[in-house]
Protein backbone atom coordinates (compact mmCIF):
# COMPACT_ATOMS: atom_id res chain seq x y z
CA UNK A 450 0.00 0.00 0.00
CA UNK A 451 1.42 3.42 -0.97
CA UNK A 452 2.20 5.93 1.77
CA UNK A 453 -0.42 8.72 2.11
CA UNK A 454 0.75 12.01 0.61
CA UNK A 455 1.51 14.98 3.02
CA UNK A 456 -1.85 16.76 2.75
CA UNK A 457 -3.85 13.55 3.19
CA UNK A 458 -1.72 12.71 6.24
CA UNK A 459 -2.50 16.09 7.84
CA UNK A 460 -6.21 15.38 7.30
CA UNK A 461 -5.85 11.91 8.76
CA UNK A 462 -4.09 13.25 11.86
CA UNK A 463 -6.65 16.00 12.25
CA UNK A 464 -9.51 13.48 12.19
CA UNK A 465 -7.66 11.16 14.57
CA UNK A 466 -7.16 14.02 17.03
CA UNK A 467 -10.82 15.06 16.69
CA UNK A 468 -12.03 11.49 17.33
CA UNK A 469 -9.69 11.12 20.30
CA UNK A 470 -10.90 14.36 21.88
CA UNK A 471 -14.55 13.34 21.30
CA UNK A 472 -13.84 10.01 23.03
CA UNK A 473 -12.12 11.82 25.89
CA UNK A 474 -15.08 14.17 26.36
CA UNK A 475 -17.46 11.17 26.34
CA UNK A 476 -15.25 9.27 28.80
CA UNK A 477 -15.22 12.26 31.16
CA UNK A 478 -18.99 12.67 30.84
CA UNK A 479 -19.82 9.04 31.77
CA UNK A 480 -18.20 9.08 35.24
CA UNK A 481 -19.90 12.45 35.92
CA UNK A 482 -23.38 10.93 35.36
CA UNK A 483 -22.65 7.65 37.08
CA UNK A 484 -21.28 9.64 40.04
CA UNK A 485 -24.77 11.13 40.63
CA UNK A 486 -26.73 9.78 43.57
CA UNK A 487 -29.44 7.41 42.35
CA UNK A 488 -32.71 8.25 44.05
CA UNK A 489 -36.26 6.94 44.12
CA UNK A 490 -38.59 9.83 44.82
CA UNK A 491 -41.72 8.69 46.67
CA UNK A 492 -44.28 11.47 46.67
CA UNK A 493 -47.87 12.61 47.26
CA UNK A 494 -47.87 15.53 44.83
CA UNK A 495 -48.57 18.16 46.34
CA UNK A 496 -47.29 21.75 45.85
CA UNK A 497 -44.07 21.42 47.85
CA UNK A 498 -43.65 17.93 46.37
CA UNK A 499 -43.74 19.65 42.96
CA UNK A 500 -41.00 22.05 43.99
CA UNK A 501 -38.96 19.17 45.39
CA UNK A 502 -39.33 17.12 42.21
CA UNK A 503 -38.28 20.02 40.00
CA UNK A 504 -35.30 20.70 42.26
CA UNK A 505 -34.22 17.07 41.95
CA UNK A 506 -34.72 17.06 38.17
CA UNK A 507 -32.58 20.19 37.83
CA UNK A 508 -29.73 18.98 40.03
CA UNK A 509 -26.82 17.11 38.44
CA UNK A 510 -25.92 15.56 41.81
CA UNK A 511 -29.08 13.44 41.60
CA UNK A 512 -30.20 10.80 39.16
CA UNK A 513 -33.94 10.10 39.62
CA UNK A 514 -34.44 6.41 38.81
CA UNK A 515 -38.16 6.31 39.55
CA UNK A 516 -41.06 8.29 40.94
CA UNK A 517 -43.50 6.30 43.08
CA UNK A 518 -46.79 7.84 44.12
CA UNK A 519 -48.42 7.55 47.52
CA UNK A 520 -51.78 8.95 48.65
CA UNK A 521 -51.51 11.88 51.06
CA UNK A 522 -51.96 15.47 49.98
CA UNK A 523 -54.29 14.13 47.28
CA UNK A 524 -55.78 10.76 46.39
CA UNK A 525 -53.59 8.12 44.77
CA UNK A 526 -55.33 8.72 41.41
CA UNK A 527 -54.85 12.49 41.43
CA UNK A 528 -51.27 12.11 42.68
CA UNK A 529 -50.42 9.79 39.80
CA UNK A 530 -51.89 12.21 37.29
CA UNK A 531 -49.91 15.07 38.83
CA UNK A 532 -46.65 13.12 38.83
CA UNK A 533 -47.10 12.13 35.17
CA UNK A 534 -47.90 15.68 34.09
CA UNK A 535 -44.83 17.05 35.89
CA UNK A 536 -42.48 14.42 34.49
CA UNK A 537 -43.91 15.17 31.05
CA UNK A 538 -43.45 18.93 31.55
CA UNK A 539 -39.81 18.21 32.31
CA UNK A 540 -39.55 16.10 29.15
CA UNK A 541 -38.37 13.12 31.20
CA UNK A 542 -40.60 10.25 30.04
CA UNK A 543 -37.50 8.07 30.54
CA UNK A 544 -38.18 8.14 34.32
CA UNK A 545 -40.68 5.46 35.37
CA UNK A 546 -43.69 6.81 37.26
CA UNK A 547 -45.60 4.14 39.18
CA UNK A 548 -48.71 4.03 41.33
CA UNK A 549 -48.41 2.48 44.76
CA UNK A 550 -50.64 2.10 47.79
CA UNK A 551 -54.22 3.35 47.48
CA UNK A 552 -54.69 4.12 51.18
CA UNK A 553 -52.75 4.13 54.48
CA UNK A 554 -52.08 0.75 56.14
CA UNK A 555 -54.71 0.92 58.89
CA UNK A 556 -56.65 4.14 58.69
CA UNK A 557 -58.62 6.36 56.34
CA UNK A 558 -56.77 8.76 54.10
CA UNK A 559 -56.78 12.48 54.98
CA UNK A 560 -56.26 14.66 51.91
CA UNK A 561 -55.01 18.27 51.98
CA UNK A 562 -56.57 20.16 49.06
CA UNK A 563 -57.16 22.89 51.63
CA UNK A 564 -53.41 23.65 51.48
CA UNK A 565 -52.42 22.41 48.03
CA UNK A 566 -55.35 23.47 45.84
CA UNK A 567 -58.18 21.39 44.38
CA UNK A 568 -55.86 19.39 42.12
CA UNK A 569 -52.96 19.40 44.59
CA UNK A 570 -50.88 21.58 42.28
CA UNK A 571 -52.04 25.05 43.29
CA UNK A 572 -54.95 24.76 40.80
CA UNK A 573 -52.46 25.08 37.93
CA UNK A 574 -53.64 23.06 34.95
CA UNK A 575 -50.55 21.45 33.42
CA UNK A 576 -50.82 20.01 29.87
CA UNK A 577 -51.87 16.35 29.69
CA UNK A 578 -48.94 13.98 30.08
CA UNK A 579 -47.05 12.61 27.07
CA UNK A 580 -45.55 10.02 29.44
CA UNK A 581 -47.22 6.71 30.20
CA UNK A 582 -47.59 5.18 33.63
CA UNK A 583 -45.21 2.33 34.50
CA UNK A 584 -47.50 -0.59 35.23
CA UNK A 585 -45.38 -1.99 38.04
CA UNK A 586 -46.69 -1.56 41.60
CA UNK A 587 -44.68 1.15 43.41
CA UNK A 588 -43.43 -0.97 46.35
CA UNK A 589 -42.46 -3.76 43.91
CA UNK A 590 -40.59 -1.29 41.73
CA UNK A 591 -38.66 -0.10 44.79
CA UNK A 592 -37.76 -3.72 45.65
CA UNK A 593 -36.74 -4.48 42.07
CA UNK A 594 -34.56 -1.38 41.71
CA UNK A 595 -32.81 -1.84 45.05
CA UNK A 596 -31.86 -5.41 44.10
CA UNK A 597 -30.71 -4.29 40.66
CA UNK A 598 -28.38 -1.66 42.15
CA UNK A 599 -27.39 -2.88 45.63
CA UNK A 600 -26.00 -0.16 47.98
CA UNK A 601 -26.61 2.51 45.35
CA UNK A 602 -30.21 3.65 45.79
CA UNK A 603 -31.22 6.46 48.13
CA UNK A 604 -34.94 6.56 48.93
CA UNK A 605 -36.39 10.06 49.27
CA UNK A 606 -39.96 9.73 50.58
CA UNK A 607 -41.71 13.09 50.96
CA UNK A 608 -45.22 11.82 51.68
CA UNK A 609 -46.75 9.28 54.08
CA UNK A 610 -44.45 6.26 54.40
CA UNK A 611 -46.97 3.66 53.18
CA UNK A 612 -45.11 2.59 50.00
CA UNK A 613 -41.77 2.30 51.75
CA UNK A 614 -43.28 0.25 54.60
CA UNK A 615 -45.03 -2.06 52.12
CA UNK A 616 -41.73 -2.63 50.31
CA UNK A 617 -39.92 -3.47 53.58
CA UNK A 618 -42.72 -5.75 54.77
CA UNK A 619 -42.76 -7.64 51.48
CA UNK A 620 -38.99 -7.94 51.16
CA UNK A 621 -36.96 -7.09 54.28
CA UNK A 622 -33.80 -8.12 52.42
CA UNK A 623 -33.80 -4.69 50.73
CA UNK A 624 -32.95 -2.98 54.04
CA UNK A 625 -29.18 -3.59 54.02
CA UNK A 626 -29.08 -2.96 50.26
CA UNK A 627 -30.51 0.57 50.40
CA UNK A 628 -27.81 3.22 50.56
CA UNK A 629 -29.79 5.74 52.57
CA UNK A 630 -33.32 6.92 53.35
CA UNK A 631 -33.97 10.67 53.55
CA UNK A 632 -37.46 11.36 54.85
CA UNK A 633 -39.50 14.52 54.95
CA UNK A 634 -41.63 13.93 57.99
CA UNK A 635 -41.92 14.14 61.73
CA UNK A 636 -40.90 16.80 64.19
CA UNK A 637 -39.27 16.88 67.60
CA UNK A 638 -40.89 20.17 68.62
CA UNK A 639 -44.61 19.76 67.89
CA UNK A 640 -46.75 19.16 64.84
CA UNK A 641 -48.72 20.88 62.11
CA UNK A 642 -51.77 18.58 62.16
CA UNK A 643 -52.17 19.09 65.89
CA UNK A 644 -49.95 19.78 68.88
CA UNK A 645 -47.86 16.65 68.39
CA UNK A 646 -47.95 15.17 64.88
CA UNK A 647 -46.58 16.16 61.48
CA UNK A 648 -48.84 15.40 58.49
CA UNK A 649 -46.79 12.74 56.65
CA UNK A 650 -46.37 10.68 59.81
CA UNK A 651 -49.94 11.34 61.02
CA UNK A 652 -51.27 10.05 57.70
CA UNK A 653 -49.76 6.60 58.31
CA UNK A 654 -48.15 6.18 61.76
CA UNK A 655 -47.84 2.37 61.53
CA UNK A 656 -46.01 2.66 58.21
CA UNK A 657 -43.72 5.31 59.69
CA UNK A 658 -42.85 3.13 62.68
CA UNK A 659 -41.93 0.27 60.32
CA UNK A 660 -39.67 2.57 58.31
CA UNK A 661 -37.98 4.14 61.35
CA UNK A 662 -37.29 0.74 62.93
CA UNK A 663 -36.14 -1.02 59.73
CA UNK A 664 -32.43 -0.59 60.52
CA UNK A 665 -31.15 1.39 57.55
CA UNK A 666 -29.29 4.71 57.52
CA UNK A 667 -32.13 7.19 57.85
CA UNK A 668 -32.21 10.98 57.96
CA UNK A 669 -35.31 12.74 59.24
CA UNK A 670 -35.89 16.13 57.68
CA UNK A 671 -38.69 17.24 59.93
CA UNK A 672 -41.25 19.97 60.10
CA UNK A 673 -39.21 22.02 62.57
CA UNK A 674 -36.22 22.46 60.22
CA UNK A 675 -38.55 22.93 57.25
CA UNK A 676 -40.17 25.81 59.12
CA UNK A 677 -36.79 27.57 59.11
CA UNK A 678 -36.65 27.58 55.30
CA UNK A 679 -39.21 30.18 54.30
CA UNK A 680 -39.28 30.99 50.61
CA UNK A 681 -40.32 34.64 50.66
CA UNK A 682 -41.58 36.93 47.90
CA UNK A 683 -37.98 38.12 47.37
CA UNK A 684 -37.08 34.64 46.09
CA UNK A 685 -40.32 34.31 44.14
CA UNK A 686 -39.46 37.54 42.32
CA UNK A 687 -36.11 36.00 41.33
CA UNK A 688 -37.93 32.96 39.95
CA UNK A 689 -40.05 35.33 37.88
CA UNK A 690 -37.00 36.80 36.13
CA UNK A 691 -36.28 33.68 34.08
CA UNK A 692 -38.55 31.56 31.96
CA UNK A 693 -39.07 28.03 30.75
CA UNK A 694 -41.83 25.47 31.33
CA UNK A 695 -40.48 24.19 34.67
CA UNK A 696 -39.35 27.63 35.86
CA UNK A 697 -42.75 29.20 35.07
CA UNK A 698 -44.64 26.35 36.72
CA UNK A 699 -42.61 26.59 39.94
CA UNK A 700 -42.91 30.38 39.89
CA UNK A 701 -46.73 29.99 39.87
CA UNK A 702 -46.69 27.31 42.58
CA UNK A 703 -44.41 29.42 44.78
CA UNK A 704 -46.57 32.48 44.22
CA UNK A 705 -49.67 30.55 45.29
CA UNK A 706 -47.94 29.24 48.42
CA UNK A 707 -46.46 32.59 49.44
CA UNK A 708 -49.92 34.23 49.09
CA UNK A 709 -51.45 31.40 51.14
CA UNK A 710 -48.79 31.76 53.85
CA UNK A 711 -49.44 35.52 53.99
CA UNK A 712 -53.10 34.81 54.82
CA UNK A 713 -51.85 33.06 57.97
CA UNK A 714 -49.39 35.82 58.84
CA UNK A 715 -46.19 34.21 57.53
CA UNK A 716 -43.60 35.97 55.41
CA UNK A 717 -42.86 33.03 53.13
CA UNK A 718 -43.72 29.39 52.56
CA UNK A 719 -41.88 26.51 54.28
CA UNK A 720 -39.90 24.33 51.90
CA UNK A 721 -40.56 20.98 53.58
CA UNK A 722 -40.17 18.51 50.70
CA UNK A 723 -37.59 20.55 48.76
CA UNK A 724 -35.36 20.54 51.85
CA UNK A 725 -35.30 16.73 51.88
CA UNK A 726 -34.08 16.86 48.28
CA UNK A 727 -31.62 19.58 49.34
CA UNK A 728 -30.19 17.22 51.97
CA UNK A 729 -29.86 14.49 49.31
CA UNK A 730 -27.92 16.97 47.17
CA UNK A 731 -25.74 18.34 49.97
CA UNK A 732 -25.92 16.95 53.51
CA UNK A 733 -23.81 19.86 54.83
CA UNK A 734 -26.89 22.08 54.53
CA UNK A 735 -28.12 20.67 57.84
CA UNK A 736 -26.88 19.64 61.26
CA UNK A 737 -28.35 16.23 62.09
CA UNK A 738 -27.28 14.53 65.34
CA UNK A 739 -28.09 10.83 65.81
CA UNK A 740 -31.10 9.98 67.97
CA UNK A 741 -33.43 7.08 68.57
CA UNK A 742 -36.86 7.88 67.14
CA UNK A 743 -40.08 5.95 67.73
CA UNK A 744 -43.43 6.75 66.21
CA UNK A 745 -46.32 6.89 68.67
CA UNK A 746 -49.17 4.77 67.30
CA UNK A 747 -51.52 4.70 70.28
CA UNK A 748 -51.65 7.98 72.22
CA UNK A 749 -54.98 9.81 72.40
CA UNK A 750 -53.23 13.12 71.84
CA UNK A 751 -49.95 11.95 70.38
CA UNK A 752 -50.72 9.39 67.65
CA UNK A 753 -48.26 10.08 64.83
CA UNK A 754 -45.70 11.92 66.97
CA UNK A 755 -42.03 11.17 66.34
CA UNK A 756 -40.64 10.66 69.83
CA UNK A 757 -36.89 11.29 69.83
CA UNK A 758 -34.50 10.22 72.57
CA UNK A 759 -31.81 12.91 72.55
CA UNK A 760 -29.68 11.45 75.34
CA UNK A 761 -29.34 7.88 74.08
CA UNK A 762 -30.36 6.48 77.49
CA UNK A 763 -33.42 5.12 79.29
CA UNK A 764 -33.73 4.34 82.96
CA UNK A 765 -33.75 0.69 83.92
CA UNK A 766 -36.67 0.10 86.28
CA UNK A 767 -36.67 -3.23 88.10
CA UNK A 768 -39.62 -4.60 90.10
CA UNK A 769 -38.82 -4.97 93.81
CA UNK A 770 -41.89 -6.27 95.63
CA UNK A 771 -44.69 -3.74 95.14
CA UNK A 772 -42.65 -1.06 93.37
CA UNK A 773 -40.09 -0.45 90.68
CA UNK A 774 -36.62 0.75 91.54
CA UNK A 775 -34.30 2.57 89.14
CA UNK A 776 -31.17 0.44 89.00
CA UNK A 777 -29.24 2.24 86.31
CA UNK A 778 -29.32 3.42 82.73
CA UNK A 779 -29.62 1.39 79.53
CA UNK A 780 -28.23 2.65 76.26
CA UNK A 781 -30.57 3.04 73.27
CA UNK A 782 -29.04 2.90 69.82
CA UNK A 783 -29.77 5.77 67.47
CA UNK A 784 -31.81 4.83 64.39
CA UNK A 785 -31.95 8.22 62.69
CA UNK A 786 -30.05 11.38 62.05
CA UNK A 787 -32.50 14.11 63.02
CA UNK A 788 -32.09 17.49 61.37
CA UNK A 789 -32.08 20.26 63.96
CA UNK A 790 -30.42 23.14 62.13
CA UNK A 791 -30.30 24.28 58.53
CA UNK A 792 -28.37 26.88 56.57
CA UNK A 793 -31.62 28.28 55.19
CA UNK A 794 -30.21 31.03 52.98
CA UNK A 795 -27.74 28.72 51.30
CA UNK A 796 -30.52 26.19 50.67
CA UNK A 797 -33.00 28.77 49.33
CA UNK A 798 -30.36 30.20 47.00
CA UNK A 799 -29.55 26.71 45.77
CA UNK A 800 -33.25 26.06 45.15
CA UNK A 801 -33.81 29.26 43.23
CA UNK A 802 -30.68 28.94 41.13
CA UNK A 803 -31.46 25.32 40.21
CA UNK A 804 -35.04 26.13 39.21
CA UNK A 805 -33.74 29.01 37.10
CA UNK A 806 -31.36 26.55 35.45
CA UNK A 807 -28.20 28.27 36.70
Ligand code: BDR
Pocket residue numbers: 495496497498522561564607608633641647648649672721722
Ligand atom coordinates in the same frame (compact mmCIF):
# COMPACT_ATOMS: atom_id res chain seq x y z
C1 BDR B 1 -45.67 17.53 54.59
O1 BDR B 1 -47.07 17.33 54.43
C2 BDR B 1 -47.48 17.64 53.12
O2 BDR B 1 -48.60 18.47 53.14
C3 BDR B 1 -46.30 18.30 52.44
O3 BDR B 1 -46.24 17.93 51.08
C4 BDR B 1 -45.11 17.79 53.22
O4 BDR B 1 -44.63 16.59 52.66
C5 BDR B 1 -45.45 18.65 55.59
O5 BDR B 1 -46.03 18.33 56.81
Ligand code: CA
Pocket residue numbers: 492493494495497498522607608722
Ligand atom coordinates in the same frame (compact mmCIF):
# COMPACT_ATOMS: atom_id res chain seq x y z
CA1 CA C 1 -45.32 15.76 50.41
